[in-house]
């Protein structure tokens with residue numbers, strides 16, 4: 001990459017299943033010029049989020065679909081290099097909805113300045129989408145109470161690992177479900193979960209019977225499918241199922257499985273299952289970031305980052321989430337910040 005060139009990854013065909021490299025084309029052009037009120041951002045780090053697969057669906061999801069010929073959008077951080085907007089001085093690091101390209105022009109809407117003392121890429125993980133999703137989803141939707149049993153699926157991922165650690169902070173017995181022995185060891189030895197179930201080599205239901213014979217009070221579900229059904233079979237009275245994600249579906253609507261057959265336990269055990277979107281909590285993001293920062297700085301929450309490099313590797317990196325290749329937050333480094341300070 002040369003500093004006076006802008007590479008963009010443009011959607012040229014819609015994926016059928018997993019995102020393919022050939023669904024995107026790398027196009028090069030001049031570095032864009034910011035107009036009145038706009039800023040020019042050097043993109044430094046890209047966040048990868050399973051929801052991006054949904055943005056590629058022709059009908060869209062909770063937001064309009066990316067159209068063919070458009071540059072892929074992404075949560076990202078970057079450094080403001082040129083500014084026609086008094087809120088953003090050159091040199092500041094910003095986080096927001098940017099794109100798969102070297103340079104991004106923004107009018108400043110929805111950009112957040114990275115606070116002093118915070119590493120910019122942490123604004124994509126523990127202080128970004130995934131950390132805040134864990135915080136609001138668990139505390140506001142799951143409402144765990146000390147002494148309860150909390151189960152988290154996708155537990156070694158960016159969202160799940162934080163959700164489980166918050167449950168521990170709140171005094172709950174916490175069980176994580178993740179794929180592979182390495183991830184399960186990390187959950188117990190490093191993240192402080194009470195136990196972990198490797199769904200790839202163990203039966204989730206029978207392990208839950210051993211680990212939580214009294215049943216499950218809160219299930220923070222990132223995965224859906226069979227795992228959700230196994231937990232539904234074992235919920236206690238007044239359980240709360242937090243429907244955060246359903247990555248086992250691949251987020252491809254044509255391949256959605258039938259609903260969980262054990263759903264009627266929600267009725268029999270006076271329980272609830274509630275979905276949420278992080279955007280529902282926009283007004284409370286500052287509170288979430290402040291709380292997460294206190295916990296991280298006190299060493300009560302640890303986090304991992306899986307770092308890939310090179311803008312051209314963005315489609316491959318998005319696939320890693322669906323292949324379970326990441327431990328912790330999936331990031332990609334695009335560039336070092338060009339301005340000092």
Ligand SMILES: NC(=O)c1ccc[n+]([C@@H]2O[C@H](COP(=O)([O-])OP(=O)(O)OC[C@H]3O[C@@H](n4cnc5c(N)ncnc54)[C@H](OP(=O)(O)O)[C@@H]3O)[C@@H](O)[C@H]2O)c1
Nearest residue numbers: 050133157158159178179222244245246247248277278324
């Ligand atoms: N509701 C919201 O507003 C909101 C916001 C952010 C994220 N989310 C959801 O939160 C979940 C986690 O997102 P994240 O960004 O933190 O990603 P992540 O958990 O860091 O990465 C995805 C993980 O999903 C697991 N996975 C992939 N395919 C699977 C399958 N077929 N069965 C079981 N597990 C599978 C893999 O872990 P294993 O190796 O353990 O299989 C993979 O590492 C996703 O469902 C996402 O859509 C929701």
